Amino acid sequence: MTASVDCPKRPSTMATKSDLPDATPTVFVVDDDEFVREALETLIQAAGWRACTFASADLFLACPPAAGPSCLVLDVxxxxxxxxDLQTAIAGERGDMPIIFVTGFGDVPMSVRAMKAGAVEFLTKPFGEQVLLNAIGAALERSRVAVGNQAALQALRDCYAHLSPRERQVMAGVVSGRMNKQVGGDLGISEITVKKHRGRVMEKMHARSLAELVNMSASLGLSVR
Known part of the structure; x- marks a missing residue:
């Protein structure tokens, strides 16, 4: 039997509580052994997490990513x-989802390859329930931090998108360390006009200080002259 358990819904344009980083974490399980899937589903749900199980990598790939914290318990x-191969396939698009490998036929080269590719754990069957729960807990915390960071970065990008072209020019000059008068000279505008643009930049970016604006610029990957 190859049924999966309630794939996460694709995110809507309006965020809901389930879309937020503090929503119930999702633990994905991909294992071709039905008994193992059922046992892990029960264990995961008993721990207070949401479980989504799949019998193959293809079934997992057909399911959209979770909106909040998640991890993947993956059979080799x-x-x-x-x-x-699945780890390689999702490396780019699901980088905030840590992978815990489980296998009954592991070897050193296999575990080294998995860990070098970013896996957080490589467990050999049989393993204790608490060992797995500890690994899942650590992976979900790591995912929660990553999801939160991504949300914060997206909010920053949204703020920057609302800046006018001139405001972006002023921001670039300011964060590079140039005085208002110098920025005005570069752009061919008065110092007073620069101050007005600078004030709007600080307001739109929700920056409380110049240092914070500089950090925001670095987070956005903006080049500094």
Whole structure:
């Protein structure tokens, strides 16, 4: 039987409580052994997390990512796409979802490859329930931080998108350390006009100080002259 458990819904344009980083975390499980899937589902739900189980990598890939914190408990040996191949396939688009590998046939080269590719744990069956729960807890905390950071960065990008072209020019000059008069000279505008633009930049970016604005610029990856 290859049923999966309630895939997360695709995010809507309006955020709801379930879309936020503090929503119930989701633990994805990909294992071709039905008994293992059912046992892990029960264990995960008993711990207070949401479980979504899949019998193959393809079924997992057909399910949209979780909006909040999540992790993946992944068997190495799967029909079709292997666990290690799945890890490679999702590395770019689900970077905030830590992977915990589980296998009954692990070896050192396999574990090294998985860990080098970013896996947070590599457990060999059989393993204790608490060992797995500890690994999942640590992975979800790591995901929660990543999801929160991504949300904060997206909010920053949204603020920057609302700046006018001139405000962006003023911001670039200010964060580079130039005085208002120098920025005005660069742009061919008066110092008073620069101050007005600078004030609007600080307001739109929700920056409380110049140092904070500089940090925001660095987070956005903006070049400094």
């Amino acid at each position: 040996n799967l029909p079709g796409l292997s666990g290690l």
